[in-house]
Amino acid sequence: MRKDDTTLAAHLRQRAAEREKSCKNHPSMETLLDYTLDELDETAAAELREHLTFCQACADTLVQLHKPLDFEIDMSLDDKPDFLEKLPPASQPQPTPAQTTPKTRPLFRWGLPMLSTAAALVLGIMLGPILQRETSATVPYRIGLVDVDDGTRGGGIETIPEGYDVILLERYIRDWKEAETFTVVIRTEAGRQVVFKKGFPRPPDRRFRFMLDQGELRPDAYHVLLLGDGDEEKRIAELTFTIDP
Incomplete structure (x- = not known):
């Protein structure tokens, strides 16, 4: 060893x-x-x-x-x-948002065609009531001037402004009988009075203009009588128009 x-x-x-x-x-x-x-x-x-x-x-x-x-x-x-x-917070593993957020499949996938279709539907919903209201405001009746007296000429009967339920009576009156104000009386052919309005000033151009709400009228023949206001009512003019269905 x-x-x-x-x-x-x-x-x-x-x-x-x-x-x-x-x-x-x-x-x-x-x-x-x-x-x-x-x-x-x-x-x-x-x-x-x-x-x-x-x-x-x-x-x-x-x-x-x-x-x-x-x-x-x-x-x-x-x-x-x-x-x-007991570990400090920095040393503890923190989950990422991808780990904590549940992965769910979206119910709908909006492509360009679907977006355009959805936009068209929204516009239709928004504009539908407006278009329907304008359509309902158009005049459903035909209006014609049947007869006038010798003292009226020119003008006509029409709906203005277009798209509203308003009838405009417009006639040139040659002789206003020196009346400063006048009364408008409208009766049906059967004699039912539908309009009686007085106190209208005489127009400077001798042209009679009167607007009617079409909602107050039905298909019928109507007689329009213009009377001068004063101590004695004087007939200024008379005309007849019809509303046909």
Whole structure:
């Protein structure tokens, strides 16, 4: 045997004796747990590390204590482990919006053709009542001038402005009998009076203009009588018009 081998054997025997002596004072389980949780002060931690270099039993125990901290966590549990709550917020994994937002398929996918169709429907809904109202305002009857007396000429009967339920009577009256104001009387052929309005000033151009609401009239023959206001009513003019269905 060489001298070097003898020296090495002696050294190993000395280390074994020191190890056996050191293992007589094993650290408590609480000390090992504090070391595992990094709650042991630096001096005690250094002494424990020196002890662990010689004591295999304590080293094995420390390994067993470390195993539950290897993140073998049952993710079905609702409560987080305490050691995760002790971590600073920056070290905790934060879910991204893509992970937290549920992936749902949209009910509709609006393409260009569908958008144009939807816009047309909206315009139809908005303009429908307006167009219907304008249509209903058109004159449903035909109006004709049947007879006038010798004192009236020119003019006619029409609906103005176009699209409204208004009838305009317009005739040129040659002789106003010096009346400053006049009265308009309109009767049906059967004699029923539908209009009686007085106090109209004589027009400077001798042209009689009178507007009627068509809603007040029905298909019939109507006699229009113009009377000059005064002590005695004077007949200024008379004309007849019809409304045909």
